[in-house]
Amino acid sequence: DGGITQxxxxxxxxxxQNVTLSCEQNLNHDAMYWYRQDPGQGLRLIYYSQIVNDxxxxxxxxxxxxxxxxxxxxxxxxxxxxxxxxxxxxxxxSIYSGTSVETQYFGPGTRLLVL
Amino acid sequence: KQEVTQIPAALSVPEGENLVLNCSFTxxxxxxxxxxxxxxxxxxxxxxxxxxxxxxxxxxxxxASLDKSSGRSTLYIAASQPGDSxxxxxxxxFYNAGNMLTFGGGTRLxxxx
Numbered sequence: 001d002g003g004i005t006q007x008x009x010x011x012x013x014x015x016x017q018n019v020t021l022s023c024e025q026n027l028n029h030d031a032m033y034w035y036r037q038d039p040g041q042g043l044r045l046i047y048y049s050q051i052v053n054d055x056x057x058x059x060x061x062x063x064x065x066x067x068x069x070x071x072x073x074x075x076x077x078x079x080x081x082x083x084x085x086x087x088x089x090x091x092x093x094s095i096y097s098g099t100s101v102e103t104q105y106f107g108p109g110t111r112l113l114v115l
Numbered sequence: 116k117q118e119v120t121q122i123p124a125a126l127s128v129p130e131g132e133n134l135v136l137n138c139s140f141t142x143x144x145x146x147x148x149x150x151x152x153x154x155x156x157x158x159x160x161x162x163x164x165x166x167x168x169x170x171x172x173x174x175x176x177x178x179a180s181l182d183k184s185s186g187r188s189t190l191y192i193a194a195s196q197p198g199d200s201x202x203x204x205x206x207x208x209f210y211n212a213g214n215m216l217t218f219g220g221g222t223r224l225x226x227x228x
Contacts, residue, residue, distance in 0.1 A: 040220070040221075040223075041221070042121075042204055042220045043159075048214070048215060050214065088156075090158055094214065103161045106159040108158045109156070109157065109158050
């Protein structure tokens with residue numbers, strides 16, 4: 001089955017600790033995205049990548065970092081600089097194009113909690 | 116800055132009722148608009164995608180409309196069922212935002228048996 005997997009489902013972070021959230025897709029999509037969702041709110045874009053070895057900041061990139069060494073993988077690191085990391089994190093992927101209408105497909109999410 | 120607003124934030128209806136969810140946006144220069152469904156603690160599932168040149172899309176009991184001139188979209192759910200209970204999010208792809216989506220805050224729907 002093709003799809004997007006995220007792990008872990010729940011993640012606990014201690015003060016001052018960096019943690020990494022995994023996102024893998026086998027849809028052969030070029031573009032991948034990381035979103036943050038706070039309770040009762042919509043999604044906000046953290047980072048996105050249109051091709052391997054390239055990524056761009058979204059609206060709320062401060063305190064986060066990413067890498068895109070493989071087409072299938074787009075891990076997100078929540079650094080100690082992110083002072084309010086408790087949220088639900090969603091990864092998505094899509095075919096990349098300039099003007100066409102491909103939809104984004106979402107993973108099941110990772111809930112990050114601070115101890 | 117483009118904004119996407121969904122009102123109401125929460126809605127509770129009895130089973131069988133027809134209902135309309137609203138999405139408004141401030142910039143009509145869009146490629147497309149999507150409606151997503153999100154179950155508690157889960158990812159998003161795409162329901163309907165309306166291209167900029169289209170006025171509506173239908174899938175089963177769902178009908179989504181798009182009026183760019185007024186900056187509005189509606190998601191109509193016919194004969195609602197308890198299984199429709201979820202959060203519904205609209206998202207737009209604006210011209211000057213590449214492949215990025217801008218999301219509304221969502222409407223949390225509860226359909227009571």
